[in-house]
Amino acid sequence: LSRICSQSTTVAGVRFTPGMRVEIPAHAMHYDPEFFPDPESFKPERFLPENKDSINTYTYLPFGVGPRSCIGMRLGMVQVKQILYRLLQIVTFEKCAETQVPLSFAKGKVLLEPDPPILLRIVPRIKS
DSSP states (O other): OEEEOOSOEEETTEEEOTTOEEEOOHHHHHTOTTTSSSTTSOOGGGGSGGGGGGSOTTTOOBTBOGGGSOTTHHHHHHHHHHHHHHHHHHEEEEEOTTSOSSOOBOTTOSSOOBSSOOOEEEEEOOOO
16 A cells, blocks of 8 residues: 655654655555464454454555545455355365365465465356
């Protein structure tokens, strides 16, 4: 996330002047154990409604935040849900023997990338 400073200010002893580019290292925050204990583990339960209060609003920014957040966020989320819904109606996924469990992820990537890759077998559902 990148913004251009519009007025002079000082934050935590650092001086910002108009025209300076300010970068928010969202990926680094998402992997900071201070904000997300055991950040490299896949724990979707972190984001359940009952755990919402344990996440600081400004530490998880997959689409940005505020009036300049990603304009396509809602559309993207709806599309992903529709695709998954339809896909899971017609197929199931099975883990291949070559898939490493537990998963490990490549270091230093902007997006979460399993290393080695996840190998799945796609199996058509039997129509009844």
